[in-house]
Each structure stands twice: as C-alpha cells, then as structure tokens.
Amino acid sequence: xxxxxxxxxxxxxxxxxxxxxxxxxxxxxxxxxxxxxxxxxxxxxxxxxxxxxxxxxxxxxxxxxxxxxxxxxxxxxxxxxxxxxxxxxxxxxxxxxxxxxxxxxxxxxxxxxxxxxxxxxxxxxxxxxxxxxxxxxxxxxxxxxxxxxxxxxxxxxxxxxxxxxxxxxxxxxxxxxxxxxxxxxxxxxxxxxxxxxxxxxxxxxxxxxxxxxxxxxxxxxxxxxxxxxxxxxxxxxxxxxxxxxxxxxxxxxxxxxxxxxxxxxxxxxxxxxxxxxxxxxxxxxxxxxxxxxxxxxxxxxxxxxxxxxxxxxxxxxxxxxxxxxxxxxxxxxxxxxxxxxxxxxxxxxxxxxxxxxxxxxxxxxxxxxxxxxxxxxxxxxxxxxxxxxxxxxxx
Numbered sequence: 001x002x003x004x005x006x007x008x009x010x011x012x013x014x015x016x017x018x019x020x021x022x023x024x025x026x027x028x029x030x031x032x033x034x035x036x037x038x039x040x041x042x043x044x045x046x047x048x049x050x051x052x053x054x055x056x057x058x059x060x061x062x063x064x065x066x067x068x069x070x071x072x073x074x075x076x077x078x079x080x081x082x083x084x085x086x087x088x089x090x091x092x093x094x095x096x097x098x099x100x101x102x103x104x105x106x107x108x109x110x111x112x113x114x115x116x117x118x119x120x121x122x123x124x125x126x127x128x129x130x131x132x133x134x135x136x137x138x139x140x141x142x143x144x145x146x147x148x149x150x151x152x153x154x155x156x157x158x159x160x161x162x163x164x165x166x167x168x169x170x171x172x173x174x175x176x177x178x179x180x181x182x183x184x185x186x187x188x189x190x191x192x193x194x195x196x197x198x199x200x201x202x203x204x205x206x207x208x209x210x211x212x213x214x215x216x217x218x219x220x221x222x223x224x225x226x227x228x229x230x231x232x233x234x235x236x237x238x239x240x241x242x243x244x245x246x247x248x249x250x251x252x253x254x255x256x257x258x259x260x261x262x263x264x265x266x267x268x269x270x271x272x273x274x275x276x277x278x279x280x281x282x283x284x285x286x287x288x289x290x291x292x293x294x295x296x297x298x299x300x301x302x303x304x305x306x307x308x309x310x311x312x313x314x315x316x317x318x319x320x321x322x323x324x325x326x327x328x329x330x331x332x333x334x335x336x337x338x339x340x341x342x343x344x345x346x347x348x349x350x351x352x353x354x355x356x357x358x359x360x361x362x363x364x365x366x367x368x369x370x371x372x373x374x375x376x377x378x379x380x381x382x383x384x385x386x387x388x389x390x391x392x393x394x395x
Contacts, residue, residue, distance in 0.1 A: 001085075015072075015101070018288055020068070021067070021108055022066070022068075022075065022109060023108045023109070024046070024066075024067055024108075025109070026079055026110075026111055026113060027110065027111070027112045027113070028079070028088075028112070028113040028117055029112075029115060030116060030119060031081075032269070036054055036082055037055040037057075037080070038078045038080050038082060039053040039067070039079060040049060040053070040078050040079075040080050040084075040087070041067075041076060041078075041080075042076045042077070043067065043074060043164045044229055044230075044263070045219050046229065047085075049216050050213075052231070055079075056256075059145075068121060069167065075100070076100050077098065077099040078098060078099065079099075081116060081118075085117055085118050087118060087384055088113040088114075088117075089116060089117050089120060090114055090115065091114040091115050092249070093117070093120030099105050101374065102104055108125070121296075124181060125180050127179055128179055128180040128181070128187065128321050129191055130155075130191050130195055131154075131195045132153065132155075132158065133152070133153050133191050133192050134151065134152055135149065135150070135151050135152075136150050136152050140246060141239070143189065143242060144221075144242070146213065147189070148212055148322070149174070149175070150211055151174055151177070151178060151179075151246065152209050152251070152255070153178060153190065153207065154205065154207060155198055155207065157203070159204070164205070164256065165256045165257060166206065166255075166256060166257060166349050167206055167257075167258050167264065167385065168206075168207045168251065168264055169189065169206060169264070169267060169384075169385075170243060170247075170248070171190070171209065171210050171263065171266075171267050171272070171291075172211055172269075172271070172276065173211075173268055174210025174213070174224060175210070176188055177190040177191075177210040178190055178191045178210060180373075186208055186371050186374070187375055188360035189374045189377070190210070190377065191208075191373075192210055194206055194381070196378075202382055202386060203381055203386060204385055204386070206257060206381075206385060207251075207257060209247075210377050211243070211247070217231065217235070220233075220236070221236065221239045221272060222239070222268070222272055223235075223299050224236040224237065224275065224299070228390070231260065236275055239275075240278075240283070242281075243266075261288035261315075261317075262288045264286060264289065265288065265291065266279050266288030266391065267289075267291025267320075267380075268291070268293050268344075269292075269303070269370075270293075270296045273292035273293050273294060273296065274294030274295045274296075274297060274304070275294040276290050276293060277304070277319065278304070280309050281308060281317070282307065284311070284312055284316065289317055289318045289384045289385070290317050290318070290319045291374065291380050292320065293320075293322050293323075293373050293376065293380070294322065294324060294340075294372075297339040297340060297343055305342070305346045307331075308346045309348050313351050316351065316357055318357045318358075318383075319352065320345060320361065320380045320383050320384050321343065321360050321361070322341065322359075322360070322366070322376060323336065323337050323362060323363070324341070324362075324363040324366020324367055325363065325364060325366060327367065328368060339360070341360075343359040344358070359380075361376065361380075
C-alpha cells in the first residue's frame with residue numbers, strides 16, 4: 001500500500017502494483033556530526049521525523065535512502081533535520097520547492113541541500129483571526145503523556161447575553177482553522193465563515209473548539225486503526241476518549257454550552273474526517289453531527305463499513321460527507337473518490353436519507369487542500385446546523 005497526492009494536512013493511501021526503488025542521495029551543507037536527515041514525503045504523511053524515512057550517513061559524507069514507490073506514481077519530498085523548523089532552504093533562506101520524481105523505473109536522484117530553516121530568521125506570519133478566538137490550552141492528555149493546544153471561537157453576542165447557551169463543534173487540526181500564523185498550508189477561515197453566516201441568519205450562534213494536531217503523532221492520533229505508514233499501535237481511541245471524558249467536560253463547565261449530543265458536533269478533513277465519522281458512529285450519545293471532508297478511508301480497509309453496519313440505527317448523527325474529483329495524483333483520484341462514494345452508499349444502506357440526515361457532495365473541482373475545505377465549509381455548516389432539508393452546494 002502506498003500514499004500519494006498530498007495537498008494539505010491529509011494523506012492518501014492506495015493499493016497499487018509494481019513497486020520500484022528510487023535511491024535518493026543527499027549532499028548537505030551545514031550538517032553536524034550528530035545530525036540525522038529525514039525525508040518528509042507524500043509517502044509518509046509529510047512526517048518530518050519518521051524513522052522509516054531516515055537517511056543513512058555514508059562514509060563519503062553524503063546521505064542516502066532507498067524509497068519504494070509504485071510504478072508511474074509521483075513521489076514528492078523535502079529533506080529535514082527532524083522538524084519543519086529544520087527543513088531545507090536555499091542559501092538565502094528562501095523556501096525550496098518539493099523535490100518530485102515520477103517512478104518509471106529504478107533510478108537515482110542526487111540533490112544538494114544548501115541550508116536549513118533554523119539558520120535563518122523567519123518573519124512571523126500575520127494573525128488573521130476575526131471575532132472572539134482565544135486559547136484555552138494547553139491541556140494534558142494523561143493517557144498519551146503529552147500536551148495539546150486548544151483554541152475556541154465564541155459567537156457574536158456571547159459576552160453580551162449571559163443567559164444564552166450554545167451548540168458546540170469540535171474540530172481536528174485546530175491550528176488550520178482560524179489563523180494563518182499557525183496554519184500549515186492555509187486556514188479554513190472558520191471564524192470568518194461563522195461570523196458571516198451568523199450575521200446573515202444562515203447559521204445559529206455556534207461555539208467552535210479547535211484541537212491542534214500532534215505533528216508527527218498526527219497519523220496515530222487521528223487513526224482509529226493501525227496503519228503501516230506510522231507503525232505501532234493506533235492512538236485514535238485514546239485520543240477520542242480524552243476529547244469525550246476530559247476536554248468536552250472542561251468546555252461544558254467553562255462555557256455556556258448545550259452539552260447534549262443533538263447540540264454537539266465533531267469534524268475534520270482527511271484523517272480528521274475519518275476519525276470524526278468514526279467518533280459519530282461509535283459515540284452517538286456524545287456527537288450528533290459529523291463533518292467529514294476528503295476523508296482518509298484508505299485506513300482500515302473495509303473497517304469503516306463494518307462500523308457503519310454495527311452502528312445503532314436509533315441514534316444516527318447527521319453527516320456531511322464530501323470528496324473532490326482531484327484528490328491525489330492522477331493515478332489515485334478515481335480510487336480515492338470511489339472510497340468516499342462507497343462510504344456514502346453504506347450510510348444509505350444503514351438508513352441514512354440524502355438531504356435529511358446525510359449530505360454527500362462530490363466537488364467537481366475539489367483537491368486535497370485547506371483552500372478547498374474552506375470553500376466548502378459554509379454549505380457543510382449550514383447542512384449540519386441549519387435547515388435539515390438543505391442540500392449543500394458550493395460555488
């Protein structure tokens with residue numbers, strides 16, 4: 001199984017034949033004797049410090065790694081010294097474009113890394129939040145022995161009307177929701193969208209909780225099942241249990257929420273979409289609305305279909321599900337789209353009705369990126385929290 005076509009926080013995975021080896025040789029300046037070099041690639045979820053993609057230091061001072069890729073696929077990568085703040089750059093500190101190989105046969109690629117990001121001062125990106133967005137973290141996750149930043153968006157009038165209570169949407173990859181300065185590849189404009197739709201009366205006043213992802217731990221945290229891309233046990237159940245039994249009670253105590261499942265949603269894209277649908281189906285007593293964009297249904301094979309079949313038919317969360325026509329590379333797009341179509345059909349077989357408790361949207365120009373998810377967000381929120389008979393459309 002291989003992974004292709006990353007254009008945002010998500011990653012794709014497909015069954016494709018005819019793996020070939022590509023030897024990557026790196027000549028790097030400004031590397032210390034104890035430095036390790038890694039490839040952050042669309043083959044490993046853009047993890048900047050994956051032991052499976054650590055290069056071997058050679059006696060001549062170069063570094064090398066044999067990368068397996070399916071015949072005809074595109075492999076994109078950057079070289080890091082173990083983090084995105086230590087990614088390769090040009091000698092003047094400017095960004096380097098992704099290295100790109102189409103694997104047509106066994107080959108060798110030699111690249112020269114001139115310098116590293118941490119050796120050049122970075123001008124901070126401007127903050128782009130609007131409305132009332134504040135940090136309420138970091139929080140400790142005891143079961144995973146780590147901390148996590150959490151931000152919250154409060155709707156207009158929250159402070160002016162102390163008697164009101166509000167529905168809540170929990171969202172994965174929170175650093176990409178509100179603020180360009182924290183976003184990996186652009187923001188969803190969740191705050192701008194909520195402010196606009198609420199002012200127009202097209203969305204009820206809504207609290208949004210953005211849970212930052214775990215960086216190199218993101219794949220495990222947002223995977224309900226193990227995946228070979230990040231070998232080891234899945235942390236998805238433990239992460240969801242932390243949200244349900246720790247984070248949500250704290251939010252409910254600290255803010256004027258409507259804590260019932262009917263007023264609580266969960267959402268995300270790619271891995272976040274996968275685990276959001278899983279959370280809604282396995283914890284319907286907690287989450288009554290699910291936003292699942294461009295979901296990584298390659299994880300677990302047919303297990304999501306098993307989850308749907310076993311889910312309680314009496315407690316069905318309302319589900320917004322979508323996928324773009326151009327998710328991934330040209331050789332992977334059809335399969336990625338079909339995986340989402342199949343999940344939508346499984347939901348229908350389980351009793352879901354289009355336009356009532358299910359909205360399936362196939363974006364004819366959609367790619368796997370934050371800008372696409374931001375464009376589709378207004379319709380998704382309106383379906384989940386507005387008129388239940390509304391059919392999501394994007395312009």
